[in-house]
Amino acid sequence: MKKYLFIFKTEFINSLQYVKSFIVGSLSLILIIYIYLNLWNFLYSDPESLINGYSYTQMIWYILFTETLWSCIKGRKIVRDISTDVKNGNIAYQMNKPYNYINYILSKTFADFTFKLLILLPAAIVLGHILIGNIPNFNLLGCLLAIITGILGTMVNVLICISIGLLSFFMEDAAPIYWIYSKVILVIGTLFPIEFMPEIIQPVLKYSPIFAMNYGPAKLFVDFNYDFLIKVLISQVIYLIVFYIITNLVYKKGVKNINVNGG
Amino acid sequence: MLTEVKNLIKITFLSTKYAIMREMENKVAFIMNVLFMILNNASFILVWVVMYSIKDNINGYTINTILLLWGIASGTYGVSRAFFRGAYELSNKITDGKLDAFLVMPKNVLIQSILGVTPSAFGDLLYAYILLFISGITPYKFIVFTLLLILGGIVDVCSAIIYNSLAFWLGRVDSLADSLTGFVTMFGTYPDTIFNRFVHILFYTFIPVAFIVFVPLRILINFNITDLLILLGGSSIIIILACIIFYAGLRRYSSSNLMVARI
Amino acid sequence: MSVIEVKNLSKTFKSKVKGKGLKGSIKSIFKPKYKTIKAVNKVSFNVEKGEMVAFIGPNGAGKSTTIKMLTGILYPDNGDIKILGLDPRKNRKKLAYEIGTVFGQKEQLWTHLTPYDNFKFFGAIYDMKDYEIEKKIEELKALFELDEFINTPVKSLSLGQRIRCEIACSLINDPKILFLDEPTIGLDPVVKENIRSFIKRMNKECHTTVFLTSHDVGDIEKLCKRVIIINNGTVVLDDTMENLKYHYLNKKIIDAKMKEKINLDDEKGIKILKDKGYNLKIEVDLKEKNISDAIKLLDPDKIIDINISNTPLEEIISDIYKKDK
Numbered sequence: 001m002k003k004y005l006f007i008f009k010t011e012f013i014n015s016l017q018y019v020k021s022f023i024v025g026s027l028s029l030i031l032i033i034y035i036y037l038n039l040w041n042f043l044y045s046d047p048e049s050l051i052n053g054y055s056y057t058q059m060i061w062y063i064l065f066t067e068t069l070w071s072c073i074k075g076r077k078i079v080r081d082i083s084t085d086v087k088n089g090n091i092a093y094q095m096n097k098p099y100n101y102i103n104y105i106l107s108k109t110f111a112d113f114t115f116k117l118l119i120l121l122p123a124a125i126v127l128g129h130i131l132i133g134n135i136p137n138f139n140l141l142g143c144l145l146a147i148i149t150g151i152l153g154t155m156v157n158v159l160i161c162i163s164i165g166l167l168s169f170f171m172e173d174a175a176p177i178y179w180i181y182s183k184v185i186l187v188i189g190t191l192f193p194i195e196f197m198p199e200i201i202q203p204v205l206k207y208s209p210i211f212a213m214n215y216g217p218a219k220l221f222v223d224f225n226y227d228f229l230i231k232v233l234i235s236q237v238i239y240l241i242v243f244y245i246i247t248n249l250v251y252k253k254g255v256k257n258i259n260v261n262g263g
Numbered sequence: 264m265l266t267e268v269k270n271l272i273k274i275t276f277l278s279t280k281y282a283i284m285r286e287m288e289n290k291v292a293f294i295m296n297v298l299f300m301i302l303n304n305a306s307f308i309l310v311w312v313v314m315y316s317i318k319d320n321i322n323g324y325t326i327n328t329i330l331l332l333w334g335i336a337s338g339t340y341g342v343s344r345a346f347f348r349g350a351y352e353l354s355n356k357i358t359d360g361k362l363d364a365f366l367v368m369p370k371n372v373l374i375q376s377i378l379g380v381t382p383s384a385f386g387d388l389l390y391a392y393i394l395l396f397i398s399g400i401t402p403y404k405f406i407v408f409t410l411l412l413i414l415g416g417i418v419d420v421c422s423a424i425i426y427n428s429l430a431f432w433l434g435r436v437d438s439l440a441d442s443l444t445g446f447v448t449m450f451g452t453y454p455d456t457i458f459n460r461f462v463h464i465l466f467y468t469f470i471p472v473a474f475i476v477f478v479p480l481r482i483l484i485n486f487n488i489t490d491l492l493i494l495l496g497g498s499s500i501i502i503i504l505a506c507i508i509f510y511a512g513l514r515r516y517s518s519s520n521l522m523v524a525r526i
Numbered sequence: 527m528s529v530i531e532v533k534n535l536s537k538t539f540k541s542k543v544k545g546k547g548l549k550g551s552i553k554s555i556f557k558p559k560y561k562t563i564k565a566v567n568k569v570s571f572n573v574e575k576g577e578m579v580a581f582i583g584p585n586g587a588g589k590s591t592t593i594k595m596l597t598g599i600l601y602p603d604n605g606d607i608k609i610l611g612l613d614p615r616k617n618r619k620k621l622a623y624e625i626g627t628v629f630g631q632k633e634q635l636w637t638h639l640t641p642y643d644n645f646k647f648f649g650a651i652y653d654m655k656d657y658e659i660e661k662k663i664e665e666l667k668a669l670f671e672l673d674e675f676i677n678t679p680v681k682s683l684s685l686g687q688r689i690r691c692e693i694a695c696s697l698i699n700d701p702k703i704l705f706l707d708e709p710t711i712g713l714d715p716v717v718k719e720n721i722r723s724f725i726k727r728m729n730k731e732c733h734t735t736v737f738l739t740s741h742d743v744g745d746i747e748k749l750c751k752r753v754i755i756i757n758n759g760t761v762v763l764d765d766t767m768e769n770l771k772y773h774y775l776n777k778k779i780i781d782a783k784m785k786e787k788i789n790l791d792d793e794k795g796i797k798i799l800k801d802k803g804y805n806l807k808i809e810v811d812l813k814e815k816n817i818s819d820a821i822k823l824l825d826p827d828k829i830i831d832i833n834i835s836n837t838p839l840e841e842i843i844s845d846i847y848k849k850d851k
Contacts, residue, residue: 024438028445035449038457043317051317172292176299183306187313196313270653277647285638364634366599369622370651517615518601 003099004107011111019119026120029071030127036063036191037131052195058222060132065218066190068124069150072116075161078109079178082165086254095255102162102247109158113151121147135222142224149229150217152236157185157213159243166247169254189214212239271371275378279346282380293382300386301393304337307452324454327398331483334394335411336451336476341388342416343423348379350420353427354440362516373509377420388412404483411479418474418498421505422447428505431512443470451476467497474498527611529703529735530573530596535605537566537591565591567759568605575702578729578736580750580767588759589739593705596737597627610702623652626701626734628693628709637681641672641691644680645698652699659698666694669731670724686717690724697728703735704728710745722748743836747771755846762846774842776812781805782824783831790823804830809837 015022037060044056054062082105085091094101128135135143164181167174188194189210194202205211216232287293308330315326324332344351356362356376365375395408426440450472455463466473474497481490540560566588573579583589594600596607598614598621607614612621635644642663649659667673670690675683680691689709696704706725710718726749729736740746746753746767753770755763763770784804790796795814800807810820817834824832837845 024442027442028449031446031449035453035457039314039321039453042321042457043314045318172289173295176295176303179299179303180306183303187306187309191310192313266653270650274651277650281636281639281643281647285636288638363594363599364629366618367597367622367625367627368651369619369653517599 004103007099007104007107008111008114011108012115015112015115022116022119026071026123029067029120029124032067033060033064033124033127033131036060052193054193054195054222055136057132057134058136061128061135061222062193062218063191064124064128065146065150065221066214068120069117069154069214069217070190072113072120073109073154073158073161074112075157075182076175076178078105078158078161079165079174082162083168083174086166086168091255102244102251105162106155106158110155113154113158117151137223139224143221145229146217146220146224149220149232149236152233152240153213153217156209156236156239156243159240159247160209163243163247163250166250166254169250169257185210185213189218193219207235209239209243212236271374274370275374278375278378279380282378286380286382296382297386297389300383301390304333304387304390308333321454322456324456328480328484329454330394330398332454332476332480333452334391334398334408335415335479335483336448337387337394338391338408338412339415339419339451339475339479340448341384341386341391342412343419344381344384345388346380347377347416347420347423348381348384350377350379350423350427351441351444352379353377353424354430354435354437357427357430357512357516358435362513366517372513373424373506377424407483407486411483414494414498415475415479418471418501419444419447421501422471422475424505425501425508428508428512431515446470447472447475471497471501474501528572528608529575529610530571530737531606531608532572532592532596533570533606535566535569535592535595535607536564536603537588537595537600538603539563539565564759566595566602569756569759569761570605571754571761571764573735573737575735576729576733577752578726578750579738580746580753581737581739581756582741582746582753583756587756589756590707592756593707593737593739597625597705598622623699624702626696626699626704627707628696628704629707633688633692635680635688635692635695638679640677640679641683641695642676644691644695648695648698654699662698662700666697669728670694686713686720689713689717689721693721693724693728697732697734700732701734703737706736706738706740708740709738710740710742715744718742718744719748725749774846777837778810778812778817778820779807779835779837780810780820780824781807781833781835782829784824785828785830788824788828793823796820796823 040056040059044051044059047056049055051059085094091101094104125135160181161178164174164178167177171177188197188205194205194210194215197205205215212232212235216228216235220229220232311326311329314321315329319325349356353376362372362376365372368375391408391412395404423440423444426443427436429436429440447470450466450470455466455473455477463473466477474494478490478494478497481487482494540562543559543561569588569592581589581592591600595602596609596614598618601615609621610624612624614621634648635641636647639647645663645666646659649662654662663676667676670693672691672694675687680688683691693706693709709725710721713721722745725736725738728734736749738745738750751767753763753765753767754761779799782805784806787801787804788806790798790806790808793815795811797809797811798806799809806824808820810817821832
């Protein structure tokens, strides 16, 4: 475990180099929030009214929360880096090292994520206050718990990204799979809570990973209650275990493939 | 003078042809890239489907208008990235001294440095025409649409040239340039009518989406001379500005007394 | 008229100097401090048509900067350059038609195309007509012996074959001057020799002036009749290869492991560099003692291991520089 902590620390310090480009990259976050602020303004003819159970303020804070979390991990980069490792055989070298490749990627990504979150989340919250005022039904403990579930949800997301990257063992280019995945969770969960989706599929979605990844934590942030917190945590624990196992299985199968092909 | 232009066009054509040939070496990957990009773009329509289920007119834009908006946005993105990818990677070419290779050639440096092919952009281009087809195609619309895409694509490329040329003066600006070109792309996919006057000024100046997407959209839906003149005038200014800024930067590059990391 | 005329060429660079630690980094953003480096300082030389000139110097000596100024990539701060009568600064494009460049580490060829297609493409860049290109391709095929792989994609070629194609391609426009920057870098000795013979042949048959920079002493020795050595931005030697060899490349270093100690204290032409235990390192001045005599002095029966080498180029250059001072 200690070695992963070390990887975490090293990557964290490494991230300091890229502060400038990260800050510049975060401008897109401000842009997205600004766009949706204007867009929803037109959809809510009356700011006090509710659409699918959400007020205007809640919608904007919802999107702010999900987009901030999303901006702190570079899913595309995870997939690309793992694909490169697979394609150029680097992954074979990793097998000789005394650590699990998956855990290594997790530690690295988590370090990068933590660094960015520490900068971006406070900034986003300040931005939110400036643009639309207070977090609805503000409850400090609730918000903190929501943030924690947000971190857990992100880890589920990262595991899925790693699995997609590992698909490079079996296909020429895993990037298109990632594009589709990222678009799906953008539409369902990031931009819109599950309540905005057609009624028929809502029950399915409530049991899908999307509940654990972004919808659950974001809804907690704008509308906290303990019952819902329990539901989110349970689904997160389940999906963390499930995807951790899946990721490792894909890795093992893929590595076996290399041995069969001779590298 | 005329032969010089003819020769330049010949080289541009050959260069692009060879680049496309290289990308098509792996036909499967190429087609996958194109198809997935179409799917990728199409999935974003879901966002609009959800939005329009709440209200059927967003400040002047109906769902049909959105389709055409996306058609032009996707089409100009396709034209620019499919053939002029180099323009979007220009800032690093400048800071890494890669322009040297073009300076020893007896051909126009700007043209040489902006050429490049992105396979997935052909997907964006195809998607544009699919949208045009869905929203009702006529021979007139097809011709006007195509002309608008070509002009819009060129203006997009020129804006990228301007952003990337900042590298001549500011050093490493790739994140900044990428963010700015990202803004152009992003703003072009949302109705311009939801924004205030200040943002509209931005669209006609530093983020010239108006000349790439919004004015062409107005012309496509409802042709009028005023809009046409605005489009031609604005586009010309941006194209000329791109050339002036690039060549001023190039002079600086060559007379440079600043030791940029070049080998 | 010389094909290359360089007079009092100078170029200075400013390099940012950053203070130590975090404080220094922050300071350098607001109040940047610069260090001036005279990369090229009043360099002058002329090159005649058909000459093969080696332009050498240690890293950071100003070689690349000078070549960049000669080819129009960089503008000088001071001085005059005339390449084929043209000023590279004012007539970059016009000059580009008349020169060829091969930068060893940068590849210009399209890797998925064959050398043949590449020749056609680059011929088009130089506005050559189709029949002109075909004729030139035949010539280059013969000159560089490319028949075997002219229709194989470049990416499938060996490194040596690829460099041969790069050099051949740089000649498609019949350049009057060829600038070669480290053409044999990374190649194994057999291939290097191969490339050198092609360059020599090209110079002989086409009368192309060759301006070569290299770190490889073999390149210089075997190809060039004239050597210009640059160090710290100034020319420290501009002479024929003959003279260089005679005056400076006449020392050999012998590094031997002996069975017993040998005393060479008073031997003429022998300088003892290191004498520790049974390891002996001496410098032999070939003007005063020839190499076989030197080896005889060591007594071949008493040698366990021996290594004989030339004085490294860097040392020769710094020697020349010191003498020059």
